[in-house]
Amino acid sequence: MCAICFNIGTTELCDVCADPERDNGTICVVEDALDVLAFEKSDKYKGVYHVLHGVVDPLNSIGPDDIYIPQLMKRLKETENRGQVKEIIIATNPTMEGEATAMYIVKQLKAQNSELKITRIGRGLPVGADIEYADEVTLGRALEGRSEY
Amino acid sequence: MCAICFNIGTTELCDVCADPERDNGTICVVEDALDVLAFEKSDKYKGVYHVLHGVVDPLNSIGPDDIYIPQLMKRLKETENRGQVKEIIIATNPTMEGEATAMYIVKQLKAQNSELKITRIGRGLPVGADIEYADEVTLGRALEGRSEY
Numbered sequence: 001m002c003a004i005c006f007n008i009g010t011t012e013l014c015d016v017c018a019d020p021e022r023d024n025g026t027i028c029v030v031e032d033a034l035d036v037l038a039f040e041k042s043d044k045y046k047g048v049y050h051v052l053h054g055v056v057d058p059l060n061s062i063g064p065d066d067i068y069i070p071q072l073m074k075r076l077k078e079t080e081n082r083g084q085v086k087e088i089i090i091a092t093n094p095t096m097e098g099e100a101t102a103m104y105i106v107k108q109l110k111a112q113n114s115e116l117k118i119t120r121i122g123r124g125l126p127v128g129a130d131i132e133y134a135d136e137v138t139l140g141r142a143l144e145g146r147s148e149y
Numbered sequence: 150m151c152a153i154c155f156n157i158g159t160t161e162l163c164d165v166c167a168d169p170e171r172d173n174g175t176i177c178v179v180e181d182a183l184d185v186l187a188f189e190k191s192d193k194y195k196g197v198y199h200v201l202h203g204v205v206d207p208l209n210s211i212g213p214d215d216i217y218i219p220q221l222m223k224r225l226k227e228t229e230n231r232g233q234v235k236e237i238i239i240a241t242n243p244t245m246e247g248e249a250t251a252m253y254i255v256k257q258l259k260a261q262n263s264e265l266k267i268t269r270i271g272r273g274l275p276v277g278a279d280i281e282y283a284d285e286v287t288l289g290r291a292l293e294g295r296s297e298y
Contacts, residue, residue: 030280031280032281034281035280035281037281038280038281038282038283038288039280039288039292041285041288042285042286042288042289042292043285043289044285044288044289044292044293045292089292089295090298091280091291093274093278093279093280094274094275094276094277094278095276095277095278095279106298110298117297118297118298119295119296119297119298120295120296120298121273121274121291121292121294121295122271122272122273122274122290122291122292122293122294122295122296123271123273123274123275123276123291124270124271124272124273124274124275124294125242125243125270125271125272125273125275126243126272126273126274126275126278126283126284126287127243127244127272127284127286127287127290128243128244129242129243129244129275130242130244131179131180131184131187131188131240131242132181132183132184132186132187133187134187134275135275135276136190136191136192136193137191137276138275138276139187139188139190139191139193140191140192140193141271141276142240142270142271142272143188143191143193143194143238143270143271144193144271145270145271145273145294145296146238146268146269146270146271147268147269147271147294148266148267148268149255149259149267149268149269
């Protein structure tokens with residue numbers, strides 16, 4: 001497991017963290033290692049990751065300390081002293097547990113450093129979708145998340 | 150068919166256009182009447198609509214003048230003189246034809262009035278989606294469309 005981002009790998013640092021070309025100032029927080037692969041395939045992201053290895057899920061007795069949230073806080077504390085981190089992108093899944101985990105992390109991060117830029121990945125209509133078959137919540141979010149031309 | 154927005158109905162004006170509570174300053178441009186129903190179900194939208202009844206689709210010989218784009222331009226010209234329209238939301242489907250239609254409409258609208266606020270509905274991950282199964286384009290757009298907390 002990578003010593004920095006807890007991505008799965010056979011070496012001490014994962015391929016992303018070991019790459020000097022990546023932007024260490026942007027950290028994308030994902031649920032698991034497969035999400036890292038998905039983002040890497042999209043070829044749009046040049047920052048680094050932090051893998052939580054799960055979500056906060058009280059019904060299954062998984063609390064914040066059972067996944068890699070404390071490690072994220074520690075990592076940020078260490079890098080912040082060197083003024084490195086510019087943005088945290090919370091990319092947990094848009095499910096009930098994922099949203100709850102995102103909210104918990106945002107609260108913790110804001111308490112630790114209220115200046116930090118924290119963003120949530122866009123939610124709305126996926127490519128190829130049809131509006132008439134989209135659910136109400138997705139449509140509502142697509143309206144909220146509209147962007148100007 | 151509604152005389153203003155070309156939504157389907159049995160009266161001269163559709164239920165939305167006839168409702169004095171709706172905000173006439175925001176027009177949501179949709180592909181067909183079923184999209185209006187979908188947005189109405191989401192209960193998040195308080196503006197009015199414009200139904201195109203199709204998309205620009207050159208492969209099937211459907212040009213901009215075969216759908217209700219000229220009527221949209223005319224409607225805007227008429228209402229703009231009275232300073233009414235504040236925003237146009239382009240809500241065609243995020244498919245190839247839908248995006249092409251959106252681009253065409255934006256170009257026409259900008260040529261007619263460069264001051265007009267034109268927005269596109271948010272594209273990204275739908276509710277309940279899993280990042281590891283999302284396609285590359287959707288993930289790329291979810292990253293682009295991220296919003297600050």
